[in-house]
Amino acid sequence: MHIREMISAHPDVKGNFSEPLIGCIEACADCAVTCTSCADACIAEASVADLKQCIRLNLDCADVCAMTAALASRRAGSDQEVLRSAIELCALACRLCAEECARHAQHHEHCKLCAEECRRCEEACVSAIRSVH
Numbered sequence: 001m002h003i004r005e006m007i008s009a010h011p012d013v014k015g016n017f018s019e020p021l022i023g024c025i026e027a028c029a030d031c032a033v034t035c036t037s038c039a040d041a042c043i044a045e046a047s048v049a050d051l052k053q054c055i056r057l058n059l060d061c062a063d064v065c066a067m068t069a070a071l072a073s074r075r076a077g078s079d080q081e082v083l084r085s086a087i088e089l090c091a092l093a094c095r096l097c098a099e100e101c102a103r104h105a106q107h108h109e110h111c112k113l114c115a116e117e118c119r120r121c122e123e124a125c126v127s128a129i130r131s132v133h
Contacts, residue, residue, distance in 0.1 A: 024128035
């Protein structure tokens with residue numbers, strides 16, 4: 001099911017939702033999977049020892065993205081301070097992961113793709129921060 005439809009159907013939302021927050025949830029979910037896949041691909045590389053920091057940042061970013069998507073999808077009650085902090089942390093994790101993956105992008109296509117996805121997620125997070133009051 002699409003996140004937009006699910007959140008729109010929530011009784012506390014009643015069809016009123018923040019487009020930037022929906023975009024953030026979707027970007028975080030996509031980025032979590034992408035970072036996990038990149039870490040796995042890095043482990044399979046012959047130069048795995050050189051990719052240690054990349055793997056670490058991929059896994060950290062994947063966890064932060066998954067957590068942020070989960071927190072942002074909860075609409076019952078309110079914990080805006082925690083949500084805002086999670087989204088800010090996610091933007092930071094994505095920026096750091098994108099920078100590290102970009103260092104390896106010319107040798108590893110999976111790192112190039114991951115850096116691009118992390119940048120998209122960072123942008124979505126920055127946009128969503130403005131909508132969390």
